[in-house]
Amino acid sequence: MKKFESHNMAKLLKVICITCLSASLLAACTNKGGTPAAQPSGGAADKPLELKVMMIQQLAEPPKKDSPFLKKIEEHTNTKLDITWVPGAGTAYDDKVSATIASGNLPDVLLIRKNKETANLNAQMSGVFWDLTPYLKDYPNLSKMSQVAVKNASISGKLYGIPRERVLSRYGMIIRKDWLDSLGLQMPKTMDDLYKTAKAFTENDPDKDGKKNTFGIQEDSTMELLKQLTVYNGGPNGWGVKDGKIIPDFMAPEFKPALDLYKKMVDEKIIAADFPIAKKYDYFNQGKAGMYFSVIDDAATRHLDMMKQNPKVQVDVAQNFDGPQGQHVRGTNGYDSLIAIPKSSVKDEAKLKQILGFLDKMGDEPMLSLINAGVEGTDYKMEGGLAKKVPGSKGSEDWQNFRWGNQNAGVKIEKTPLEQKIDKLFADNNKIGTVDLSASLLSDTNTQKGADLKKAVTDAEVKYVLGELDEKGWEAAVAKWRSAGGDKIIEEFTADFNKNNGK
Template identity: 45%
Template sequence: MNRIQNWKQLRVLGAVSVALTTLIAGCGGQEAAPSDKTPTAVGEKEAPKEPLKLSMMNMYYTAEPPKADNEAVKLIEAHTNAKLDITWVPNSAYNDKINATIAGGELPKIMMIASNKSSGIVNAVKSGMFWEVGPYLKDYPNLSKLNPLVLNNISIDGKIYGIYRSRPVAREGIIYRKDWLDAVGLSEPKTIDDFYNVVKAFATKDPDKNGKDDTFGMYEGRGMNGFQTILAWYGGPNLYGLQDGKVVPDFMTKEYVDALKLYKRMYDEKLINLDFAVVPGTKRQEAVNQGKAGLIISTLDDVNAGFNDLVKANPNAVLDVASRINGPKGERLMLYNGGYVGVYMFPKTSIKTEQELKQILGFLDKLGDKKLQNLFEWGVEGKHFKVENGKPTRTDGKAYETDINSIYQLRYDDGSQTDAGEDAAIVKKYKQMFQRNAEIAIANPAESFESATLAEKGSELTKIVQDARVKYIMGNIDEAGWNQAVDQWRKSGGDKVIEEYTAQYNKQKK
């Protein structure tokens, strides 16, 4: 999984803003007030007999788009009494497609917006392009149970303009070679020092016993996927934190420098790959598969996919996961991506009335029913799983990948209603970690805030910090040089960002 490592960079969808002036005129100046009448979910007695026709845009991560006759989609349509017309777009081209679609003016009724806090989308919301849905959520059995914290994270000016796609709030940790850990005589790391000692042993103690000095302890990519997790261990904030009454970015804290120093130590001692600054994040799993590295920091559920080549090359290889590392402020993890990945939003140009909006919200509410949560989780009984001792057990992982995983991005629920199954031990372990670790997840207090300065200068400001971070780790600048880069960030617009966020934080407190 890719993780956004920049500290709240807003990606600008340029053509969105260009198209706004031509589209907003047709959106209407005011939206209808919520009705007192409880809305009718699709499929109930008052609903139309004909299936609700719904156009949607969504992304896929698989090699090929889902097939038109996908069995799971047919089951979803049957359960929700809907006919879906889904435009599937590869994730690598998704933002560009959203940009072009809005510019073209022909919008589907449900748009999965990946970059919902980009300046283009925020401006579109403020201009009236999308329906506000917050007042309606209480009327639906599933939508009314959405996490208030995550709803706040997706809000714009305190209002809810979509249905977020839920993800575990504490999702990241260490994926490591358990057989290597046993080979070097160490136990699962519990502290930052333990973690360093494991990384060092994997790099220096010939964990694969081939008599060669050819392994790295940890493999890292140019996005520095592990940095925020290590920052959490040291007690740092989640992208932004409170300091002397102000909302400041994480890199202005002592804890951030502590994390930098650990990275620099591992780099100087050649415990991590020295080309990390130019290596794509996808190479991290490859390095583990090829026996080049002993661990990566990633989303824990990655351990369930992407490592088939490791077992093929080395049948004796064993992977394990760890998540709770005790640091100066105890055990901490970052709340992952605000607790969501993308938001379903509803254009007014394609949804003309409040009644139609309610029908579409009814569809989404039923999409979160227990039956469909189990469909996303397990697939079709007899094809993807069987029931043993009253619990579902996966039978055909390849068919599940083709039929279910290919359309997984349709899912927005948190999985709370799914049946517990006979998972593999490693899957059961990380699922328990997801639940248990939610209590130590650190939120970003500025998640729902906006910054005009970041919208204008976000890329420039982020580059200052990211370049300095790499230079510090590689020894091209010292701590004084790092502080100079922070000062440059502040003078280039950063102080204005702090001012904007602090004002919104103080307003929110009232």
């Protein structure tokens, strides 16, 4: 009897072992190509991954430690996050990043802005951060990142952080539609239309108050209109290619007509002469200016108080202007900043893969819905298949800084007609966005001297349009830029461009 029981027990154990082995193999096959952080390790699959994070704080107060956003993020990603929020006003955040890198006492994850500026560029190239390029293909969401963002964020083909994606064809015109209607004007379609409309806003009393107290275009020290006029002409956005060389916009033939038109509008007071010190949005929000040029989603967020105070105010947007070389939209670089992983705190590949798993999960639909729309029941309610904002809700606030993926993904949000128009323009014009070619290129001279050289040219642009510099003075400023290092930058950018494009 005992012999029979022993025999059956041995058979049973054999079946159990085979079953367990089959289950393990099945799980391994199922997880192939999945998120590494989701895979069990050493029997501690349920133990949250503990991460120290440094993140930018853009609001007056940092998110609370008992935030429902934090709880939902930690639950979905199986993490325990220790977040240091650093104010982003002025240079405070960037200074803190530089000091933290210099100290060598880095968190597991941190946000890096301006990753192509000297200090951050050197940190990436000197091995402070992990090169993520070989790993991204193994993650379902990270492997589908925008290729424009990846290319422009990379340095010599290596990506040292996850780029936070941004809309490509984002720039355009924000305009007072009620002023157009008041003067019987149509939406401008060409640069000549822009000039005529802006002149009418300056001279024909569009607000009908009987006073000559308006002007056409709000500008500030960024001279955004000049950049966009150059692109509308078919010229580069920052830097472009001409006759096989990478050149700055101000050396392109399309630039000078744009600069002269800008000067004409300053001379005729269509652009206020104090633009170098004017505060962005102020004149428009005060009802003094009829249009300005920026990212067009500003139209949906920057003027709510003005529209509440005066219900007659109507704000509209446009991107598609006909130029001599067709339609072009000034584009972004496709990303805003990097979420980087330092080598000093993340010493082995196993933890690196776990962190990439966390970041990959932040691209899941539930996380995108959370950050884009907020917490259901608190920030929005579902009505007719749309997420309708709860009046007074604050939304995701600074938690949106954790989003690297699609800003329009996740639950479908109820939007105003203006917001819907903006989204449609973004989608329709994605293929005609003109990108700054230098975003993906390296030049030692530009890293060392580019900012100072560019400032000298910008100063000359301002002096020229204000009448403080004549044609010869402008030409001399460009010649000085070239001899002081500009030609060397052109040479180095061109060499890197040819190398990257297999020439």
